[in-house]
Amino acid sequence: MFKAKANSELISVQHTENKIELRLTKPEGFDFKAGQYGTFKILDAKGDTTRTFSFASSPKEKDVWVGTQHGDTPSKYKATLLGLKPGHPFEIKGPYGDFVWKEEEKEAVMVALGVGVTPIRALLMDRDDLSGVTLIYSGSSHKLYLDEFEGLKSKGLHMIETSHRDELAQALDTTRPTQAKAYYVSGSMRAVGAVTKHLKTLGVKGKHIYSDIFTGY
Numbered sequence: 001m002f003k004a005k006a007n008s009e010l011i012s013v014q015h016t017e018n019k020i021e022l023r024l025t026k027p028e029g030f031d032f033k034a035g036q037y038g039t040f041k042i043l044d045a046k047g048d049t050t051r052t053f054s055f056a057s058s059p060k061e062k063d064v065w066v067g068t069q070h071g072d073t074p075s076k077y078k079a080t081l082l083g084l085k086p087g088h089p090f091e092i093k094g095p096y097g098d099f100v101w102k103e104e105e106k107e108a109v110m111v112a113l114g115v116g117v118t119p120i121r122a123l124l125m126d127r128d129d130l131s132g133v134t135l136i137y138s139g140s141s142h143k144l145y146l147d148e149f150e151g152l153k154s155k156g157l158h159m160i161e162t163s164h165r166d167e168l169a170q171a172l173d174t175t176r177p178t179q180a181k182a183y184y185v186s187g188s189m190r191a192v193g194a195v196t197k198h199l200k201t202l203g204v205k206g207k208h209i210y211s212d213i214f215t216g217y
């Protein structure tokens, strides 16, 4: 599997509320598994130019997608992103990580915590049949990819959207954990920690919880 650095170009950048969606060209021979991540260096730019992002697209898709967000004042990196024009060069390194489909499971609950949805989008897009897959999508601001997830219901996806912490807790309770289920949880360290703790109180064993932690938030 390709694991090095490769050049890519920006196709588009879209800004909605506090969220940024990037599409980049996939470098020749670039191979990764759905759910993995890479580092994205903005070439021909000054200062703080590299961040780690999950691939929001699956390997089956033509381009490489990234989804991110910013606070009231975007960081230097994010401000640079927002000013880029199509064709701008990037360097991608990767792939890294093992937040990937574990083949042995039949039923899965995906818990997307805000922008932590990015690797989960890739995992969902990677499967043709989503029966037995529940997506709990929690977030209080603009939610990336929501329209696409609505479309995935025709492939069997069951989606529960939540905006508040108590709604998230209720949604986790409704999944009625059994040992046949695997949980994929992605987001900031604090949010993933809280969900993991809640799942354990419901009787889910740690070995059935796979997590992707976005350090840096």
Ligand SMILES: Cc1cc2nc3c(=O)[nH]c(=O)nc-3n(C[C@H](O)[C@H](O)[C@H](O)COP(=O)(O)OP(=O)(O)OC[C@H]3O[C@@H](n4cnc5c(N)ncnc54)[C@H](O)[C@@H]3O)c2cc1C
Pocket: 037, 048, 051, 052, 053, 054, 055, 067, 068, 069, 070, 071, 075, 076, 077, 078, 097, 115, 118, 119, 213, 214, 215, 216, 217
């Ligand atoms: C495996 C993984 C996957 C990730 N996937 C995504 C994703 O898909 N979307 C997304 O929005 N974010 C993702 N992140 C987090 C992302 O890398 C940034 O940390 C985050 O977007 C905040 O960036 P910022 O420029 O707004 O932060 P800033 O507030 O500017 O960062 C502050 C400081 O932290 C440093 N820093 C930034 N990121 C990291 C880091 N990861 N580790 C250590 N130091 C850091 C910077 O160099 C800077 O000095 C992921 C992180 C990891 C580890």
